[in-house]
Amino acid sequence: MITKLNHVSVFVLNQDSALDFYVNKLGFKIHTDAPMGPGMRWLTVCPPEQPELEISLMPIEDGMMFKDGAAEQMKELVKKGTFGFGVFECNDLLATYEELKTKGVVFKKEPTKEFYAYEALFVDDSGNWFSLCEKKKE
Incomplete structure (x- = not known):
């Protein structure tokens, strides 16, 4: 039986730039930064209050995952x-x-009260978008 999710990947255009964004703008912590074979790097960050969830900042490069021009696509x-x-x-x-x-994060939607939460939408430095929510008080 599956008990929890502990890693998730976010595809990024540049690991160094993504690391700067997630650590210096979002306030995440580096969990793992280790070489992984020639020219490869295993880089994960986590929210400070949720160290058991590692977000892998996965570069998009030709190789094992992307072949025959798929990386550019x-x-x-x-x-x-x-x-x-x-x-x-x-x-x-x-x-x-x-x-x-103030830290330069670009928002696509200002804070708005929705039926599910109070929400704003932002993008990271690669173009991935995220919801930032404050749950409704019960």
């Missing part, structure tokens, strides 16, 4: 915001929204 799709949807939670959406905007 995938890069174009990521740039267009086709992949990378996820939901991050915070305790105070307005404060977090203002803090992230």
